[in-house]
Amino acid sequence: MTDAARSPEDLGRLAQSLLDELARVTDEPGRITRTYLSPAHARSIDLVGGWMRERGLTTELDPVATLRGRRAADEGAAPRTLLIGSHIDTVVDAGKLDGTLGVIGGILALEEIERRGLRLPFAVEILAFGDEEGVRFPSALSSSSAATGTYRREWLEARDRDGVKLAEALIAFGCDPARIETATIDPAGVLGYLEIHIEQGPRLEHWGLPLGVVTSIAGQTRMSMTLTGMAGHAGTVPMDLRRDALAGLAEIILGVERIGRQGTGELVATVGRVQVFPGAGNTVPGRVEASLDVRAAADTPRLVALERIAWEAGRIAERRGLSVALERNVDVPTCPMDEGLQEAFARAVVSLGLDLRRLPSGAGHDAMAMARSFPSAMLFIRSKAGISHNPLEWSDPLDLGLGIEALVRTILDLAEKERDR
Ligand code: HGY
Ligand code: MN
Ligand code: MN
DSSP states (O other): OOTTOOOHHHHHHHHHHHHHHHHTOOSSTTSBOOOTTSHHHHHHHHHHHHHHHHTTOEEEEOTTOOEEEEEOOSSOSSOOEEEEEEEOOOOTTBOSOTTHHHHHHHHHHHHHHHHTTOOOSSEEEEEEESOSSOOSSSOTTHHHHHHTTOOOGGGGGOBOTTOOBHHHHHHHTTOOGGGGGGGOOOGGGEEEEEEEEEOOSSHHHHHTOSEEEEEEEOEEEEEEEEEEOOOEETTTSOGGGOOOHHHHHHHHHHHHHHHHHHOSTTOEEEOOOEEEESOOTTEEOOEEEEEEEEEESSHHHHHHHHHHHHHHHHHHHHHTTOEEEEEEEEEEOOEEOOHHHHHHHHHHHHHTTOOOOEEEESSOOHHHHHTTTSOEEEEEEOOGGGOOSSTTOOOOHHHHHHHHHHHHHHHHHHHHHHHHO
């Protein structure tokens, strides 16, 4: 390492300071909430775009508001491009690291390569996706789907809780939904996609390791469930004459939990959001809308569980005189990570003198969408107590620095391979 190289400790401290600054960009003072195409998302693009430009990257915003920072190749007649990225949108009341670490880590890794006076035979593009979480609209992974030409046009018709259509929000943001196809990145010119991300689970901490190479990403299905009964006066409608949509949903939720527990392949099933209508304390709920999130390390257990949940929801609704509608919003199969890029991450981890462990991801990531077009791989950084989607989300800055140093070494490893190509 030359003098200009930062140690993992220094890299981690620097990453933490940028993470802290970005965490202050929120739509909800006092907690981190930065949803797709929100005012905070716009401010985060300005902040992160400034960090990119300060470090010599050229920036642009693509038609779905993905911020792209590009570093040109130093050599080669027709150099390819290495993509690095993650998301800068968050869940509600989020932690500081989920997604943002992959973008900031990419920016700092490129800065390290500059500081060390090293040259690359390929261009590098840092992608800051704006809609990985799918919190505001039922459209998860929509921005990375646009980069791989797999955008689902029906997402444009989706509405947020205020009734704003995704297409309208894009236009209000200064983007043009009619140009979404131009967001597609041609795979012919791409080496691959790398994403560093917090594990959001307990394995690395249990193993006592700061880093781990991801083998595959669990498939996931996200659905909207609507149950319709009859609203009524809480004081006058007898219990046996009610068509209480919320009571019906409560029974279905316990069924979802039971089916989740009985499943194989690390199946998980969650109802995370419920909206009750009309929502008055003295009114029998006439309608409820709920989310359903089902995942597993293999596709079959997930598909079997979805069938069982649909069947059971139908039976419960029928018995209670309710109607039930299930709509699929996201359906992403289990996604294996590229073997070659996994080995590049693995060599970098070993070069740091760390034990090498590999693990699957239960959480979804932009890498699932990017893998549709490009060889893709992920490196996990240890999460304290496996906590995420929670303001208590935290990783030791030294682990952050080790992750970024591993990314630097992976980029240099790929540079050597590219020269020998
Ligand atoms: O829900 C997920 O798995 C990811 O955090 N979007
Ligand atoms: Mn997340
Ligand atoms: Mn994430």
